[in-house]
Structure formats: structure tokens, C-alpha cells
Amino acid sequence: MKMPKILALLAALVAFVSSSAAAPQGELVKITDQEAAWAAEASKNYPLDVCVGSGEKLGSMGDATEWIYRAEGQADRLVKFCCDGCIDTFMENPAEHLAKIDAAAKKKAGKADKSDSAHKH
Numbered sequence: 001m002k003m004p005k006i007l008a009l010l011a012a013l014v015a016f017v018s019s020s021a022a023a024p025q026g027e028l029v030k031i032t033d034q035e036a037a038w039a040a041e042a043s044k045n046y047p048l049d050v051c052v053g054s055g056e057k058l059g060s061m062g063d064a065t066e067w068i069y070r071a072e073g074q075a076d077r078l079v080k081f082c083c084d085g086c087i088d089t090f091m092e093n094p095a096e097h098l099a100k101i102d103a104a105a106k107k108k109a110g111k112a113d114k115s116d117s118a119h120k121h
Contacts, residue, residue: 026071026094028079028087039066042078047104052079052097053086069094
């Protein structure tokens with residue numbers, strides 16, 4: 001009879017350890033003059049035309065804001081928001097929002113591959 005309780009406790013412990021071993025939480029930092037060239041290049045290839053926080057069209061609430069997401073041991077990432085109000089939403093779960101950017105980039109790359117392969121001379 002105690003076995004199900006032990007298994008449930010073990011499962012909860014594994015879930016806790018897994019969540020605490022996740023990638024370290026990073027921070028959003030403003031783009032400096034030294035990072036401006038990198039950010040401009042990253043912006044050209046940014047795969048979303050909507051805010052990762054709200055889903056609103058970038059530019060629909062004035063100029064979109066661009067930030068660098070920086071986490072120890074990971075490459076810097078450009079993140080665009082429709083407004084500064086979406087920063088808190090992003091920071092509640094950065095991994096979820098970065099996954100949206102990654103999925104859009106993958107989708108965009110797939111479309112580019114298909115259009116390149118359809119091009120014939």
C-alpha cells in the first residue's frame with residue numbers, strides 16, 4: 001500500500017530536480033553602441049513579425065523595442081517586443097518565448113529551402 005505513495009514522491013522529486021537543473025535564467029539587456037552592428041544584422045534575420053510576449057504585430061503600438069537576451073553559457077539572442085510592457089511577460093518564462101522565435105526561424109528556413117530548390121535555370 002505504501003508503494004504508490006513512494007512512487008508519487010519519487011516522481012515529484014525527479015520533476016523538481018529536472019526543473020531546477022534547467023538552463024539558467026538570463027536577463028534582457030539594452031543594446032549598446034558596441035552591440036548595435038550585431039543587433040542590426042540579427043534584426044535582418046529576425047523570424048517573427050509579431051511580439052513574442054503579446055502576439056501583436058510589431059510596430060502596431062509604435063516602434064518595436066529590441067533587446068538582447070543574455071544567459072550565462074548561451075549565445076546572445078535578439079528579442080523584439082511591441083512595447084516595453086511585454087518584457088515582464090517574456091521574463092516569466094523566457095524559454096517558452098525563445099522557443100517561439102526558434103520555431104519561426106525553423107519554419108522560415110524551411111520555406112527558403114523549398115523556394116531555393118524550386119528555382120531552376
